[in-house]
Amino acid sequence: MADATTTAPEPETWDQVPEKATRAYTWHGPDGQTIDFEGTAEMVDIYDDKGELMCHQFCLSYVSDDQDKSDRPVTFLWNGGPGGSSSMVCIGGQGPFRVPTEGTKHLKNTCPVEDNPYTLLQVSDLVFIDAPGTGYSHVAKGYDPKKVWGVDGDGDAMSRTVIAWLNERDAWDRPHYLYGESYGTTRAAVVYRLLGERGVGVDGVVEQSTILDYAVMLPGNDDYYAGMFPVMAATAQTFGMAGQGVDPEAWFGQAMDFVNDTYISAITKGANLPEEEMRAVAEQMSHFIGMPVDWILARKLRIDLYEWRAHNQQAKGLTSGRYDTRFTEQAYQPIQGELGFFQAEDPSYDAIQVVYNEVYQKLLREMGFKGYPNYYGLNIQVNEDWNWNHDMPGIGTAPMPNVAFDIATALRRNPTSNIIFLGGRHDGATPYWNVIHDMAKMYLPDALAQRVHWHESSNGHMLYADTAALEDTTPVLKAFYDLRHQA
Known part of the structure; x- marks a missing residue:
């Protein structure tokens, strides 16, 4: 079993990059609906503006077999930490496969896997990206990890990964969405702004269990x-x-x-x-x-x-x-x-994380992706070395980020996009009151405020650990994706 919470080896110890693996699947929904799709696990090389190799990014993509994808969105998803991989939001809630949970019971070490009736694959192709230093993603040999292990460096690397995927799949004319959880909501806010600055339109952003202003963490x-x-x-x-x-x-x-x-x-x-x-x-x-x-x-x-x-x-x-x-x-x-x-x-992390990690690894290997000896579900080294400085738009460099400013700036520049905040009543990590408070302080004009949507459920931090909340949120997300068709 891979160690889910550990410190990654130095970049120099990584061997050759694993080869891409693909597999054909059919998803079966509860109402008889089916979706034929292809899963692809691959390492994507990311370069900086000088052409220097920055990192090898692990991407797990689920792409439908639809011939006409002109109106089928592609969503880029990640978890948080910082230092967390994207595995839990994939195997837990939004990917095509899911480990079912049983209320607040601790999952058994061996659990069934089901076709996820709540998957976002019903409305969008999905790309799960591990941030640099997490999962299978790693900083390239000779490249300074400090350049990507921080609010701005991470946002830059993840933006480049999104662009690299769009280039490889020739998907520039499709609707683009971002989905972040926990610190991943911070990342999504930064990427939302950076993509716009780099000529990539974002149709929507899903922020699950959100933290925008980190000053709240100060004593x-x-x-x-x-x-x-x-x-x-x-x-x-x-x-x-x-x-x-x-x-x-x-x-x-x-x-x-x-x-x-x-x-x-x-x-x-x-x-x-x-x-x-x-x-x-x-x-x-x-x-x-x-x-x-x-x-x-x-x-x-x-x-x-x-x-x-x-x-x-x-x-x-x-x-x-x-x-x-x-x-x-x-x-x-x-x-x-x-x-x-x-x-x-x-206990809410203990109850699911080992099983999620083991099932995720099993699925990757069944796909034919060999990976590395360890998958870093949570890399403590990345978390401890994180650079919290953030170049806030209109403010300048701050030692503690408040990415509500990034969202407000991106939304002002792209007033046809939408954002939704998903909050849980039992979330003690990123309380719902705070994100409502943080966005209220942006004083958005009515036209932009109408582009900001809210949904509260019974869950805690991890929506996917609460089946009732996941079921409750699924139609909300479907309706959110449909907003792109409105004026």
Whole structure:
């Protein structure tokens, strides 16, 4: 089994590039629909403007056999990290094959694989791209990884990969879409702008589990606590701690309104908030998240996700997840290591990642692609070496990116394109409140604001781990792709 979370070898140790592999398939839908398509796994060489080989990019393409593709979109998809490959968004949710999940149960090590009834292949050809240093993609020998392991360098390399694929397939006259998850939404925002600057029109961008402004990750940032609160409220309802008898979507909406109308103002005042007002806010918070008022007051209304995860199911000897707060596992014990170890643990990731990786590898090898000894589902070296500086349009270089500016700029330049944000009520990694807040601060005029679409579901960070949410989102995405036909 390939190590899914590890550090890649130095570029000099890579051997020759594996040969391209192809295979013919037929997808069978639940209503009797079929799609004949070809799968291709290949390494694509990417060059900089001076002609120097930058990296060998792994692309897994699923292309329909339709003779007339003039109106059939092609979508370029990736996960995040940074340092994460594209395997999970492929085998989990949007590719033609899927590992079915069972609610919040931990998957067995050997699982069935099914034709994915929710695949985007129904509306678009698909190209899953591993970012440089992830999956099978790697930086070319002699090329400095620092040039591509960063917000701008990564966006540049991925834009070049999209263009290289379009060139190879002669697909310039087709509708083009981008699909990013997690940090992949940050990447998609940058690529969206860069492609436009390089003469490539993007018809639509799908942002799943979005993070745009990374300042929210800085200690003490008010927006961090504001974004986490509705997630905690949704989780408390799921665990029977609050909100019983209320529709989950309505309950989440009430929590969002509380944050906007009361909570954000209270925590902004900090120590200047009168004691009686602080207690009144704490009582309202307790109503939503089911924790004692005094416990909330002891934290001055600011509840860190890690504390919440450790305490909300403590009476049952359990801790909950970060990617999806509904998942639980046996509580961390101090003897098992220091707090940082617990913070990095996540039952919602443990429940699926090993199985996803093994099934993905099996599918690639059945296709005939040999790959390398290890597939880096999450390369920690890339994550730790990441350059967070970003040349923000109209702003200049910033040490912490806010790619909402990239989206606003790209949308202004390309006002016929559309973007949709998919958010999950149980996502503790990229809370939905934050992306709504970040886009609101762009003050888009009505004509552009109408091009921005929203969809909220029951899922956590990984839409594909929640079958009900995946089913709920499928018609939404189909309708989103149809928007290209409107004026």
